Amino acid sequence: MKKPFVTLEQLKKITEKYPTPFYLYDEKGIRENVRRLQKAFSWNPGFREYFAVKATPNPFLLRLLKEEGCGTDCSSLTELMLADAVGFHGSDIMFSSNDTPAQEFVLAKKLGGIINLDDFTHIDYLKEATGIPETICCRYNPGGTFQISNAIMDNPGESKYGFPYDQLKEGFLKLRSYGAKRFGLHAFLASNTTDDAYYPTLAGILFRTAVDLYKQTGIAVSFINLSGGIGIPYRPEQKPADIEKIGEGVRMAYEEILVPAGLKNVDIYTELGRYILGPYGCLVTTAIHEKHIYKEYIGVDACAANLMRPAMYGAYHHITVMGKENAPCDHRYDITGSLCENNDKFAIDRMLPKINKGDLLVIHDAGAHGHAMGYNYNGRLRSAELLLKEDGPVELIRRAETPMDYFATLDFSETFQILKKREKELGIE
Numbered sequence: 001m002k003k004p005f006v007t008l009e010q011l012k013k014i015t016e017k018y019p020t021p022f023y024l025y026d027e028k029g030i031r032e033n034v035r036r037l038q039k040a041f042s043w044n045p046g047f048r049e050y051f052a053v054k055a056t057p058n059p060f061l062l063r064l065l066k067e068e069g070c071g072t073d074c075s076s077l078t079e080l081m082l083a084d085a086v087g088f089h090g091s092d093i094m095f096s097s098n099d100t101p102a103q104e105f106v107l108a109k110k111l112g113g114i115i116n117l118d119d120f121t122h123i124d125y126l127k128e129a130t131g132i133p134e135t136i137c138c139r140y141n142p143g144g145t146f147q148i149s150n151a152i153m154d155n156p157g158e159s160k161y162g163f164p165y166d167q168l169k170e171g172f173l174k175l176r177s178y179g180a181k182r183f184g185l186h187a188f189l190a191s192n193t194t195d196d197a198y199y200p201t202l203a204g205i206l207f208r209t210a211v212d213l214y215k216q217t218g219i220a221v222s223f224i225n226l227s228g229g230i231g232i233p234y235r236p237e238q239k240p241a242d243i244e245k246i247g248e249g250v251r252m253a254y255e256e257i258l259v260p261a262g263l264k265n266v267d268i269y270t271e272l273g274r275y276i277l278g279p280y281g282c283l284v285t286t287a288i289h290e291k292h293i294y295k296e297y298i299g300v301d302a303c304a305a306n307l308m309r310p311a312m313y314g315a316y317h318h319i320t321v322m323g324k325e326n327a328p329c330d331h332r333y334d335i336t337g338s339l340c341e342n343n344d345k346f347a348i349d350r351m352l353p354k355i356n357k358g359d360l361l362v363i364h365d366a367g368a369h370g371h372a373m374g375y376n377y378n379g380r381l382r383s384a385e386l387l388l389k390e391d392g393p394v395e396l397i398r399r400a401e402t403p404m405d406y407f408a409t410l411d412f413s414e415t416f417q418i419l420k421k422r423e424k425e426l427g428i429e
C-alpha cells in the first residue's frame with residue numbers, strides 16, 4: 001500500500017490557507033533520498049548528482065538539493081538562468097541540451113558550466129558561437145537497440161540524441177585540436193526504469209567506449225555521466241529500484257573495465273530527476289462533483305493541465321482518498337479533470353473507497369515531471385507548490401497562477417487594460 005507523506009489532519013490545516021489544487025513536496029524524504037544515492041556511490045570520490053532541473057524547476061527545491069551537495073543539469077536558457085540565480089556556478093552546472101541555440105551555448109560557457117555536446121556538428125557551432133571550453137563532454141548514441149538480458153529497453157538507433165562511435169572518436173580529436181583538455185562521456189539509453197541492471201549495463205557500455213577512445217585517441221576521460229532514467233514504482237505492487245545494488249553494480253563494472261585499462265580517476269556523475277523527487281511530491285485535489293451516467297465519475301478541481309502524465313502517456317498515478325485509507329476499495333471510478341478533452345482523467349476504472357464531495361485526494365509520485373509539464377490549455381492556471389518542511393510547517397514555494405498571469409503576454413494591448421479593469425468589476429480575485 002502506498003502511504004502519503006502527509007496526514008489528513010495536516011492537509012486540512014494546509015487547505016485553510018492554500019486552496020486546492022496544489023503540489024506538496026516532502027523536505028525530509030528528499031534529503032534522505034539524496035543522501036542514500038550519495039552513499040551508494042561513495043566508493044567513487046568524485047561522484048556527483050546533477051539534478052535534472054527540467055523535472056522540477058523550483059528554486060526552493062534546487063536550493064535544498066544544493067545544500068545536499070548536488071549540482072544541476074540544465075537544458076535550456078531559462079534553466080541555466082534559474083540555476084545561476086540559485087547559486088550554482090561553474091562545474092556545479094552541467095548543460096545537457098540538444099538542438100541547442102547559439103545563445104544558450106554562450107550563456108552556459110559564460111557561467112562556466114560543463115557543456116555536454118549532442119552532436120559532432122555542434123563542435124564547430126560551439127567554437128563559432130563562443131569558443132571551445134577546456135572541459136567538454138560528449139553524448140554517446142550506440143545505435144541499434146539497447147537491451148538488458150534480452151529485454152529491449154529502448155531503441156537508440158531511432159533516437160535523435162548523441163554521437164555514433166566514429167563521430168565521437170573524430171569529435172574528441174577535433175575538440176583536443178581546438179584546445180579542450182578535460183573530457184567527459186555521457187549517454188541516456190532508457191527512461192523510467194526500475195530495473196537494477198540499467199545503470200550497471202549503461203556504465204559497462206560507457207566504460208568500454210571510454211577504453212576504446214583512450215586506446216584510439218590517447219584521450220583519457222575525466223568523468224562519465226550516467227544521466228537520468230532510474231525510475232520509481234508508480235504502482236503499489238512495483239518493486240522500487242535498489243540504489244545500493246545499483247551503486248555496487250556500477251562499481252563492479254568500473255573495477256572490471258576502467259581500472260585494468262589504466263583509467264583510474266574517473267568521476268561518476270548522474271543527472272537524475274524522477275528518482276530524486278518523483279515520490280516526494282504529490283498533487284492534492286478536492287472532489288467537487290460526482291456524476292452518474294454510463295460510468296461513475298468523480299470530478300476534481302485539478303486537471304491534466306496540472307499533471308499531464310496520465311492524459312499524455314496513460315501513466316498510472318496512485319490515488320489515496322484521505323481519511324479513507326482503510327476503507328474497502330469497492331467503488332469503480334473515473335477520476336476526471338475539467339478540460340474539454342476526454343483524456344483528462346487521472347484514473348480510469350480505478351477501484352477506490354466511496355468518494356464524497358469535499359474529500360481530499362492525494363495523487364502520488366508527482367514530484368518530478370509533474371508541475372513542470374503543466375500548461376494553460378482551456379485557460380487553466382498552474383497551481384501553487386508548497387514544501388512540507390522537516391520540522392512541520394509548510395512554505396509556499398510557488399504561488400498559484402492568477403488570470404492576469406495568463407494574460408500577461410498581452411500586457412501591451414488595449415484588451416489587457418480592459419481585462420484588468422473588468423477583473424475588479426467582476427469581483428475576480
Ligand SMILES: *Cc1c(COP(=O)(O)O)cnc(C)c1O
Nearest residue numbers: 052096227228229271272273274
Ligand atoms: C530528462 C533528462 C534527465 C532526467 O531524466 P529522469 O528520467 O527524470 O531521471 C537527465 N538527463 C537528460 C539529458 C535529460 O534529458
